[in-house]
Amino acid sequence: MQATTWRSTIKAGLLTGVIALYVALTGMVLSLSKRPVVDKLSLGHVVYMLVFVVMGYLTARRSSWRTTRPALVPVQGLVVGGIGAALLALLPVFGQQVDLSWIFVTTKPNLYKFLLFNQESMAVGVAYLVLTGAALGGIAALLPILPEVLHQGLLYGAGFTLLLGVLSDLAQRTVLKVVLKPLFAYKGLKPSGALILFVVLSVLFGLRHWWLQRQRERSTMEVILGERPAWARGVQQGLLLGFLLILPVWLLNKDAYLNSVVNLVNLYIIMGLGLNIVVGFAGLLDLGYVAFFAIGAYTVALMTSTGDLGHGYTFWQALPLAVILALVAGVVLGIPVLRMRGDYLAIVTLGFGEIIRILANSDWLKPFMGGALGVLDIPKPALGNLVLKEEYQLYYLILAGIFITWFIATRLYHSRVGRAWQALREDEDVAEAMGIHLVTTKLLAFGFGAAFSGLSGAIFAAKVGSVYPHTFNLIISINVLSLIIVGGIGSLPGVVVGALALVGLPELLREFSEYRMLFYGIALITMMLVKPEGFWPKKLNVYSRPQDDTGPATP
Amino acid sequence: MNQWQRRLDYWRRRYDITDVVVWLFGLTILAVALYGVVRSLQTTTYDAKRWAQFVVYGVSQGGVYALIALGYTLVYGILFMINFAHGEIFMFGAFGALFTALALDKAEYWNQHPVASLLIVLVVAMVTSSAVAVLVERVAYRPLRKAPRLVPLITAIGASFTLQYTARSFFGSGLRAFPELDMLKGSVNVLGLEIGKSHALTIVVSLLMMAGLYWYVQNTKTGKAMRAVAENKDVAALMGIDVDQIIVRTFILGASMAGVAGVLYSLIFFQVKFFMGFVPGIKAFTAAVLGGIGNIPGAMLGGYFLGIFESLGPALILEGLGIPAPSQLKDVIAFTMLVMVLIFRPTGILGEAVAEKRA
Structure with missing residues (x-):
């Protein structure tokens, strides 16, 4: 792995921006915005915010500062998310001056409005976007410097909470609706429900990771190869x-x-x-x-x-x-x-x-x-x-x-x-x-x-x-x-x-x-x-x- | 053991039963095709002029195939892999051309200065295609150059679909009309044959481009380096050639040809669509195999041959077999031909012993 520098961080930020622009131009953001995940937060929001989160997280994970200068890692995430969001902000800023829709069919005013959080003033919208990107990148970059149990627990907890939120209307058609009812709104999760799910799932996944870790420490051939006694397999099957x-x-x-x-x-x-x-x-x-x-x-x-x-x-x-x-x-x-x-x-x-x-x-x-x-x-x-x-x-x-x-x-x-x-x-x-x-x-x-x-x-x-x-x-x-x-x-x-x-x-x-x-x-x-x-x-x-x-x- | 038994024994060892079955399979198809040709010629309702028209149309279509096929052949010659995404590179070239043409049309430059406009459009298409090709090479192929053979093939398929559906979501799923060029309306008379002007332009431009490419590969320093890398990467690197750089240049060269093909294709059909790269891509691959993959003159020859064959085929073969609406089965002819070539002469018309290399 190459040594991490500010230069490579800025490069990662630019890459983040390009990916975010790509996602925005495919129109994915807008067409997924009709499906709420948590309260007013739609899948469209989640998809483009996920770009900053994932890139912030990956940058932090690959960062060689993780061991030498851990305090700087979240800053790296901030920079990556911020630069990425700033690049993405160029699209609405530029697009409102020049009509691009004869090339990119998705560049309509409502896309710009959506990207700028429906703010009236463009400056406020851009500021919101950049700050959100930086914050998300920074938070995601925190994960890899946390202890492993917390890191894995929070990662999977957040992932599965989002998945349940996305599939909320389907989850409510199954038998699980009895258990899940209090957590869900008509569509998507309630904010309180999301919080409860997130905490419960994070703890569960954290425990799972801790358990697996302990197993690995007592590693034997059976554990490595995943071989269990015959009766256990019989019960499982x-x-x-x-x-x-x-x-x-x-x-x-x-x-x-x-x-x-x-x-x-x-x-x-x-x-x-x-x-x-x-x-x-x-x-x-x-x-x-x-x-x-x-x-x-x-x-x-x-x-x-x-x-x-x-x-x-x-x-x-x-x-x-x-x-x-x-x-x-x-x-x-x-x-x-x-x-x-x-x-x-x-x-x-x-x-x-x-x-x-x-x-x-x-x-x-x-x-x-x-x-x-x-x-x-x-x-x-x-x-x-x-x-x-x-x-x-x-x-x-x-x-x-x-x-x-x-x-x-x-x-x-x-x-x-x-x-x-x-x-x-x-x-x-x-x-x-x-x-x-x-x-x-x-x-x-x-x-x-x-x-x-x-x-x-x-x-x-x-x-x-x-x-x-x-x-x-x-x-x-x-x-x-x-x-x-x-x-x-x-x-x-x-x-x-x-x-x-x-x-x-x-x-x-x-x-x-x-x-x-x-x-x-x-x-x-x-x-x-x-x-x-x-x-x-x-x-x-x-x-x-x-x-x-x-x-x-x-x- | 008498002489006959010995001979039989030799043949049995030389060819096993699969070869016989495969040959029989091929011969059956050939026989049916020949029967079709004879029947068609007996009952034909077309006059000589009509047949000539078919050929001209085939030559112009074949020029487009040949240009795309060059991209396959160039990349195959160096990396021994099929750039599955090449059809999509062609498609992006056409889109680049489309947007430039639309902009020129809006500025009322398009029909006033048609030659200059065409040149601008060609350059933009070449640049667009090259940019996409370099991106694909960088992201999908370069990191996997040492991987098992199945791996880059799968990424190539992935790249092809990614590009196709990226174009769909960027530029819309419908047909986009290419602005018409007054200069290309009507036809010219060559030796008593009426040739549509756009077809004539396609024939001329594709020939020029191919001549240029051939000259480039044979005579320039980059061309020589390309041939050296195709021969042996390691030795070429020892001779001071930057192999990665040459591979990128090869991709750019192939993509430029595809970009030109994109413009010519748009000028024939006047429509551009995200899906337009798929079928020409496969046909061009067929053309490259037909001519002998890795062989530059072979790809050109294969392209023209396939174009003419495909244009004549439905009328010449299928009508005689009494098949209604034979032009629906145009693609079947091209695919069948690919199989036939691979059965009877896997090295293609001009190919050397590529069979060893492709293992």
Whole structure:
């Protein structure tokens, strides 16, 4: 790390300003300002204040003065936040003189007003903005010089309080509303509620950190590897299973909207598990993954639809065929790309995905596939007399799908094929030299990945009730790719984490959906730069560890 | 063992079953395409002039592809990675051009001094594209130069989407109209062929730019340094070449070409949109692969070839197969061609043995 100087601090401030300007110009600030978080403080405020907070915090964390001159660290935060806010203030000051809206569509007077805290006088507004920025940067810079327990507690406490505030209207639809009612206003948290939540959560997270710290000090191999006794794991898994089974009817109160979001997340989890085999296990970057999702969806749609294009089969007859067709398509499309690696593979598979979509959209296949108008009137699956028409009923179907795919994925990972995939990922030539048959190994990866995606697509068609070609565009492939990368490439729990963060959260924040792809793109870059192993990295391969090795192995 | 058995044995060892399947796959597509061509030519309703028009249109479109393809090829030649965000760099160039043109139009300069205006717009587009390319290189690629191959590829995809949706939120999600230029209305008559003036301009400008680029890479000191870095980074560094600096310059060079392509594209279609970089980007990549990636004349050749092929393809191949509305499947032709090239000649038309390098 370079020694900290005032110069580097000023640089950080300028960077903060650029980021703040970027956030303001994307229009994120204004379109999120309709969602209150705490009282009058809206998500729009939070987003642009977060820039100062995060930058102040990061500057302080990276500062070499943390140990030598701790008193100066908050001053650094002040400077960073202040310079950043001053740069941001240039936008309204300059923008009110010159009309910029013919370039940047978001630079409207109401954006300027919002940035200046709705102050009549510009000078007062600018002063408010700069002071707020400096104060936020300074406060955030305090965190890293506090004792670790306080630091972690306050950090997580503040983060989760904000998250609860943002999702307040949704939290009030769940069973938790009984507990949370006194804390919430009609929308967003009450100031008192926010304070209580913040204190409680900070204490909890502080205690958690203290506990983990103590565990680490008494570190043994089991703790490092996260291995617990068999009974503890059994209890844990039993509890998790129980929770998953009662989730839609109890916690989510059979709420149609929340359950539909959960179902979407779960469908993405199935797809993520499939792509994880292709990208995570075997290291083959497939950007045409949506093609198999489309094949699964169209198979079910065309076979079961009660409309003109349908053939009147039931969902249960169509489902296996959908999976098999997707699998076959995976293998068939895998054959031409067997010899390709890395970048070529990515772009050719992307081409395949586009070809499938364009064909489904074309007039040529319209008599069979409905063209741009899609296939309508897909009936819901039925179990005997019970039609799974509500979202919370479909939940169980999708959950069963996750269990099956999860089971297959874990078994595969530890099987002979799974190890062959990992060898393939590390080095194709060496793997071949070790006697791994590249053709079958690769085709198996493509086939399994495609089958999972087909399963997800089949259920998707039944859930939504209609399929259109434009649903199946590249964006879905990128979504799935992003979620496995954010969760941790090759990690199964990572898929769940990624899907919750990248599909669930944006889906719950409707206003945010416009910035979803932007968020994904930035997430992909930042993850690769900062945390390439993901938020829930895959565990080390324990079976290859020598007996006398007591330290944690580097992945 | 008699001679035939030995020969069979040799072939069996030389090509395994996958090769055969892949070849059969490719040959089937080729056969269908050939059948389509024959049928189309038998039943065609187009006269020679119409076909010539298709070719001219293809050449102008191909010029744009070639300019973008140069960016892919230049970067690939040095870093052995595909700059996925290159299509977006092209798009930003077009936006830079759009805003300059709008400003010039407002000042009533645009139609009064069209040549000077075009020059200004070209320069601004090149600068915009270069700035974006340098930013992408600095943020997304440089810190990861030593990382495993999958990593920069993922950041490249991320950069592509970030740029695309940044443009969407900055400049709006709708189409923005490019101001029309009176000078480019109508057509010129070349050897009895009516060529739209904007198409003619595109053909001329793209040829000039490519000649300039070729000269630059072959003859200037920077160009020589680029070729040295492409050959071997470490040795080039030992010879006193600042590798990072040369990589940045390569990005700038490629991006300038993309910026010019952005202007030309806008002058043909007169509309600019945040999504406009995606399809031309992939097509240009196809063109670069077609010509042999890493090879500069190859990218130019590939661009023209793809442009012409794509322009003729729907009428020449698909109509004969009895497919209605064949122009909907234009993109399918380009993607299929990419697959075919990678099956039959992965090194491209002019490529050397890149197959070894890309491992």
